[in-house]
Amino acid sequence: MNEAAERFVRVLIRRPHAYAFGQKYPGAPIPGLLFLDAEGNSIGTIPLTGDETPEEVRKQMDGIGETAAAGKGR
Amino acid sequence: MRVLRRFAAALLLLLLAVPVLGQEGLGAETRYPTPEEAGLYCLTQIAGRWNGQLVTGVTEGGAAAGAGLQPGDMLLSLDADPVHSRDDVEDFFAVARKGDAVRVRVKRIETFTVEQLSLIVAQASARAPGGMKWHHAGPGQLDVARERARKEGKAILIGLSGAET
Numbered sequence: 001m002n003e004a005a006e007r008f009v010r011v012l013i014r015r016p017h018a019y020a021f022g023q024k025y026p027g028a029p030i031p032g033l034l035f036l037d038a039e040g041n042s043i044g045t046i047p048l049t050g051d052e053t054p055e056e057v058r059k060q061m062d063g064i065g066e067t068a069a070a071g072k073g074r
Numbered sequence: 075m076r077v078l079r080r081f082a083a084a085l086l087l088l089l090l091a092v093p094v095l096g097q098e099g100l101g102a103e104t105r106y107p108t109p110e111e112a113g114l115y116c117l118t119q120i121a122g123r124w125n126g127q128l129v130t131g132v133t134e135g136g137a138a139a140g141a142g143l144q145p146g147d148m149l150l151s152l153d154a155d156p157v158h159s160r161d162d163v164e165d166f167f168a169v170a171r172k173g174d175a176v177r178v179r180v181k182r183i184e185t186f187t188v189e190q191l192s193l194i195v196a197q198a199s200a201r202a203p204g205g206m207k208w209h210h211a212g213p214g215q216l217d218v219a220r221e222r223a224r225k226e227g228k229a230i231l232i233g234l235s236g237a238e239t
Binding site: 005007008009010011012013014015016017018019020021022028029030031032033034035036037038039040043061064065068 | 120122156158169207208210211213215220223228229231232233234237
């Protein structure tokens with residue numbers, strides 16, 4: 001999990017701030033992971049419903065990280 | 075079933091998070107205020123949570139004592155992060171570094187004033203092994219996170235937890 005997370009600056013936001021934050025970013029999953037570019041634009045989300053495994057979450061994080069990196073290279 | 079799923083999701087996010095042991099970073103014990111205390115201190119709410127943690131004890135020689143925190147103070151914020159739970163306090167000190175200067179806002183009931191104190195982080199909070207390591211905690215650190223993301227050429231991952239604390 002940590003290797004996949006290395007591509008990102010990581011911020012933890014808990015209740016109740018998470019709800020206020022969710023209003024700013026409609027579709028932000030609570031609980032879950034929201035990914036932003038450095039300008040604050042949403043580039044992906046991973047809802048944590050309780051059904052997914054850490055490995056599945058890691059793969060999704062890898063995908064979002066690669067997309068973000070490719071976007072910067074344009 | 076829905077409650078169980080939400081509980082499982084909260085557990086997964088906690089696994090992703092780094093558990094913090096105690097409130098040694100602050101050097102004080104705090105708890106969530108009762109509705110009566112919230113009324114007494116005229117606290118505000120966000121999503122049903124009072125903005126404040128009541129200081130119930132201060133460790134002698136600790137960071138809070140050095141800053142002048144006293145039992146009975148209502149802790150309102152740490153730097154730009156408003157405090158709504160013990161987790162907010164623990165998260166803040168889990169990402170703080172030794173020697174950091176922290177602006178601490180407290181409300182004092184005797185004088186009914188909001189005081190701004192300066193606290194020097196004496197030690198990083200203990201972290202359990204494993205789990206995701208967070209760089210920042212709370213909405214007040216988002217600007218710093220964005221600046222860091224720009225400098226390091228990275229994107230930002232935000233863990234949003236809805237768990238009760």
